[in-house]
Amino acid sequence: MKKIISAAQTRATDSFTITKEGISSIDLMERASKRFVECFLELYPAVSSVCVFAGTGNNGGDGLAIARLLQRNGVDAQAYLVKYADSLSADCKSNFDRLDNCVVLKEGDHTGVNCELIIDAIFGSGLNRPVEGWLADLFDDINRSDVPVVSVDVPSGLFADSSGHGAVIRADDTITFQRPKRSFFVPETGRFTGKWHCVDIGLNEAFIEGQESDFYLIEASDVGLPKREKFSHKGNFGKVQLLAGSYGKMGAAILCAKAIMRSGAGLLTVHIPREGYTAMQVSVPEAMVTVDEGGEFISNPVVQSDASAICIGPGLGVNESTVHGLLQFLRSVEKPLVLDADALNILAQNPLLLKELPSKTVLTPHVGEFHRLFGECKDGFERLERAQQAAKKYDLVIVLKGAHTAVVDSERVVFNNTGNAGMATGGSGDVLAGIITALLGQGMAASEAALSGVYLHGLAGDYAAKKVGEVSLMASDLLESLPYSIDNVRKKKII
Ligand SMILES: NC(=O)C1=CN([C@@H]2O[C@H](COP(=O)(O)OP(=O)(O)OC[C@H]3O[C@@H](n4cnc5c(N)ncnc54)[C@H](O)[C@@H]3O)[C@@H](O)[C@H]2O)[C@@H](O)CC1
Ligand SMILES: Nc1ncnc2c1ncn2[C@@H]1O[C@H](COP(=O)(O)OP(=O)(O)O)[C@@H](O)[C@H]1O
Ligand SMILES: [K+]
Numbered sequence: 001m002k003k004i005i006s007a008a009q010t011r012a013t014d015s016f017t018i019t020k021e022g023i024s025s026i027d028l029m030e031r032a033s034k035r036f037v038e039c040f041l042e043l044y045p046a047v048s049s050v051c052v053f054a055g056t057g058n059n060g061g062d063g064l065a066i067a068r069l070l071q072r073n074g075v076d077a078q079a080y081l082v083k084y085a086d087s088l089s090a091d092c093k094s095n096f097d098r099l100d101n102c103v104v105l106k107e108g109d110h111t112g113v114n115c116e117l118i119i120d121a122i123f124g125s126g127l128n129r130p131v132e133g134w135l136a137d138l139f140d141d142i143n144r145s146d147v148p149v150v151s152v153d154v155p156s157g158l159f160a161d162s163s164g165h166g167a168v169i170r171a172d173d174t175i176t177f178q179r180p181k182r183s184f185f186v187p188e189t190g191r192f193t194g195k196w197h198c199v200d201i202g203l204n205e206a207f208i209e210g211q212e213s214d215f216y217l218i219e220a221s222d223v224g225l226p227k228r229e230k231f232s233h234k235g236n237f238g239k240v241q242l243l244a245g246s247y248g249k250m251g252a253a254i255l256c257a258k259a260i261m262r263s264g265a266g267l268l269t270v271h272i273p274r275e276g277y278t279a280m281q282v283s284v285p286e287a288m289v290t291v292d293e294g295g296e297f298i299s300n301p302v303v304q305s306d307a308s309a310i311c312i313g314p315g316l317g318v319n320e321s322t323v324h325g326l327l328q329f330l331r332s333v334e335k336p337l338v339l340d341a342d343a344l345n346i347l348a349q350n351p352l353l354l355k356e357l358p359s360k361t362v363l364t365p366h367v368g369e370f371h372r373l374f375g376e377c378k379d380g381f382e383r384l385e386r387a388q389q390a391a392k393k394y395d396l397v398i399v400l401k402g403a404h405t406a407v408v409d410s411e412r413v414v415f416n417n418t419g420n421a422g423m424a425t426g427g428s429g430d431v432l433a434g435i436i437t438a439l440l441g442q443g444m445a446a447s448e449a450a451l452s453g454v455y456l457h458g459l460a461g462d463y464a465a466k467k468v469g470e471v472s473l474m475a476s477d478l479l480e481s482l483p484y485s486i487d488n489v490r491k492k493k494i495i
Contacts, residue, residue: 001222001414003208004182004215007125007160010203013178013211017204026091028201029058032177033065035199036152039175040066040119041073043150043197049076049115053105053142054092055122055156056085061092062152063121068099078115080105082122084135107134111141118142118149120169122156125181130166131157139167148172155192158183163379168192178203182215185404185415186380187367214388216414218407220494223452225486226264226442237266238308238441242287242434243329245315246322247296250276252315252341252430255475257284259434260311262482263453265441269304273297297322301329309336309441313343314430323349330357336440337361340433341369348372354394360409360446364399364433384413397446399436401429405454409447416451418458420473422465427475432457435482459494460485 005013018025041047050070054063060081067079079102081088088096096102105111120142123131131139139157142149150173154160157168160181174193176184178201183189226237240260245253253272260268261284269288272280274295281289292298299321301312310333316322326346330353337358339347344365347353351373365373370383374390377383387398387408398408403421407414436453440446463481464473488494 002217003213004179004217005208005211005213009211010125013203013207016207020204026094029061029091030065032201033062033069035201036066036175037069039197039199043173047117050117050119051113051115052077052079052119053082053122054079055082056088056092057126058089058091059121059124059152061095064095064099113145117147120149120156121152124153125160127159132166136167139169143170153177154181158189158192163188163381177201188379214412216412218414218416218451218455220489223455223489224444224448225490234266237264239267239306240265240437240441241269241304241307241310243271243301243312245272245276246317249315250279254283255427255430256314256434257287258479259431260438261286262479263435263438265438299325301325303333307335309437311338311433311437313340314433316342318342318345334358338433338437340364344369359395360397362397362436362446362450366401370400397450399450407450407454414451416454416458418455419461420465420470422470422473423461431475431478456485
């Protein structure tokens, strides 16, 4: 797990590395620029001409060094110094002096972009006010050019730690140094980075990990999976209960049930409305079924006394009898629990129940469900703050779903970086709820099950997207890729 630090902490890390490791800041800049170029040439191996827009700070210094290094690699790299300040930072000046033919752009100057790709090194993590005026016009020109834009460290104009911004470069790729920045994980700001890639520039890792921060990034090595011993039997892998489905939404229950079985659960019993019986038995013969007295909706959910984990919610509906039954159920349950979809909507209508939930209950809301539960938030940063408060107050694990799902518990916020936009499709969330419940049922702690589940689910999505593409990806494809995702993580073979 890697700590995500603020811009100020990054500056402190730069200074610490410079002092502790006896490397000069200009050499550190050169190293960062080299790492950028290596990553860049892997992404765009065939590129022959680029325009580099460099500012007058250290981000600009990187840009000018990058232009020089690309020229050495045979790329026709034309640098433009965007002179928003009269003087250049010392390291920017050194790199300016080392470069021939750098065009200086000032207010009022125009440039027609005539290259295959733009590198944006105008502002980095030193941005201290929103970008406006002639710089905003320049950003607009860059954003409207029809060539790819690759940003250095941060898309220019984007703050590393907060959401208010002026003009911002809209990058196709961002090659960022040492750690992704906090704003990359939040929808309002993360949309500017395109795909981000993090390169190691050799900043002092121990210093970074020693900084105060609640934010982390999950890595493959953090994913825990229960061991399958040679003489193990199904009783060793948990008894999971799933309460799900209603007329017209049995698919959610089936997807979730399949995900539970695919994630290693020993035994699964699903509790569903009577009319879903045949569909469930035919689709998931591995699962045992108990039928509710309600034909189209669950009205009498009963806790399975020997269950090791329970999931309730996928496709449940919000019929009055279901609401009544669920409230009774939640008041009596004392098991490791995952609440998803309509269970969250019902909970939102009855918020007093939040403090009666078993400790470490896992809630898996998407943004809409989160707002219903805990109130509207002005942006993703406020949402994370609210999630942290709720996780602490009610002792919950909140899986706030999105492009970078955040697993929030009373101690930290852990972001996920697997998955893709192909997963924005009905049923993906049901699969996630199933994976987390299966891991919980096999004895994993709630936060660990949530983290591992989110990572494996996203990785399954990435494998599925390679096979069928993001557009065609359906939730069933996640179920087909899940075995490879689990197996590769187990064998430490992430591809
Ligand atoms: N040793 C280091 O410090 C390293 C820094 N690196 C690079 O340095 C960058 C940070 O450099 P800096 O701290 O110089 O910051 P920037 O290069 O982002 O520039 C900040 C400068 O822009 C001005 N400014 C900020 N917002 C403005 C606005 N809206 N309009 C006009 N002017 C504005 C500031 O007053 C300051 O002079 C990182 O993003 C990274 O690219 C890398 O070279 C790695 C090593
Ligand atoms: N743009 C995206 N990038 C990565 N993952 C995504 C994206 N959009 C959605 N997902 C993932 O897909 C799942 C969608 O869940 P949810 O909205 O509950 O869907 P449903 O209710 O249809 O099952 C979540 O795990 C979410 O993180
Ligand atoms: K930049």
